[in-house]
Amino acid sequence: MASITPISNSQSLFNKPQIPTLKKPKLQLLSLPISNFSSKKARMVVVSATTAAEKSSNKRYPGESKGFVEEMRFVAMKLHTKDQAKEGEKESQGPPMAKWEPKIEGYLKFLVDSKLVFDTLERIVHKAAFPEYANFKNTGLERSESLAKDLEWFKEQGHAIPEASSPGISYSKYLEELSENDPQAFICHFYNTYFAHSAGGRMIGRKVAQMILNGKELEFYKWDGDLSQLLQNVREKLNRVAESWTREEKNHCLEETEKSFKYSGDILRLILS
Numbered sequence: 708m709a710s711i712t713p714i715s716n717s718q719s720l721f722n723k724p725q726i727p728t729l730k731k732p733k734l735q736l737l738s739l740p741i742s743n744f745s746s747k748k749a750r751m752v753v754v755s756a757t758t759a760a761e762k763s764s765n766k767r768y769p770g771e772s773k774g775f776v777e778e779m780r781f782v783a784m785k786l787h788t789k790d791q792a793k794e795g796e797k798e799s800q801g802p803p804m805a806k807w808e809p810k811i812e813g814y815l816k817f818l819v820d821s822k823l824v825f826d827t828l829e830r831i832v833h834k835a836a837f838p839e840y841a842n843f844k845n846t847g848l849e850r851s852e853s854l855a856k857d858l859e860w861f862k863e864q865g866h867a868i869p870e871a872s873s874p875g876i877s878y879s880k881y882l883e884e885l886s887e888n889d890p891q892a893f894i895c896h897f898y899n900t901y902f903a904h905s906a907g908g909r910m911i912g913r914k915v916a917q918m919i920l921n922g923k924e925l926e927f928y929k930w931d932g933d934l935s936q937l938l939q940n941v942r943e944k945l946n947r948v949a950e951s952w953t954r955e956e957k958n959h960c961l962e963e964t965e966k967s968f969k970y971s972g973d974i975l976r977l978i979l980s
């Protein structure tokens with residue numbers, strides 16, 4: 708059984724989100740061929756069993772009534788440190804952003820590794836190994852092209868663009884693997900990467916620009932159109948995809964959040980290298 712526990716009996720798990728071993732759910736429903744009738748029957752049995760179990764215990768998960776994105780957000784916010792976000796619960800490690808002393812070399816490493824991650828995510832949704840991924844093509848949140856323009860600008864300014872480094876390379880490999888065999892976990896990374904960038908990522912971008920780029924706003928932090936509407940469109944699509952997941956699959960997705968923070972945190976730390 709997955710270890711994300713409903714509010715009713717373990718609110719404290721979210722206070723200390725040390726999520727143990729990540730178990731892959733036995734059922735990978737997204738991988739079932741749509742035409743496979745016997746699988747569809749099996750799925751109906753599972754869904755009705757889950758519903759009965761949920762009804763009988765009347766369990767509720769934080770954010771559940773608003774849709775699955777709210778559940779993902781709830782878990783993510785608690786994994787922030789207290790100085791990163793109001794809802795954060797983790798103790799800070801390292802200096803708070805106010806005390807950062809970034810340098811261009813470190814920031815360039817961060818941008819290069821970020822580009823590798825966004826290139827990977829965008830390639831994966833285009834390839835759509837699972838048909839559900841195709842919902843996330845051309846959302847307007849894509850960052851790969853804007854990062855390419857930024858790196859070109861740095862080059863024109865005379866800066867050497869570094870090769871991608873191990874945090875970005877490891878994350879990219881991990882995402883490729885997940886996307887082929889664990890769609891719920893992959894979607895967790897997709898959500899966290901794009902939404903983190905639109906929130907904390909922008910704050911970081913502004914701060915670093917003031918400190919080392921004379922306030923120049925990079926393309927990485929500009930979107931075509933209304934960002935809040937683009938985010939809302941993606942929230943709705945994510946909610947719809949997750950509607951077909953069992954509770955166990957949803958929990959499996961939520962449990963992946965910690966890994967998303969770990970990988971993205973390693974890339975963020977490049978700014979200070």
Ligand code: HEM
Pocket residue numbers: 780783784787790791792793804898899900902903905906907908910911938967968971972975
């Ligand atoms: C220095 C690092 C970070 C800072 C300063 C930061 C800060 C923030 C802030 C201020 C918010 C908005 C809270 C609100 O809506 O009231 C936020 C939201 C969020 N952050 Fe972070 N964050 C950081 C790192 C991360 C990382 C590493 C991840 C995961 C990869 C992440 C995932 C998210 C998500 C999913 C949201 C919700 C966005 C939404 O609801 O639209 N953050 N963050």
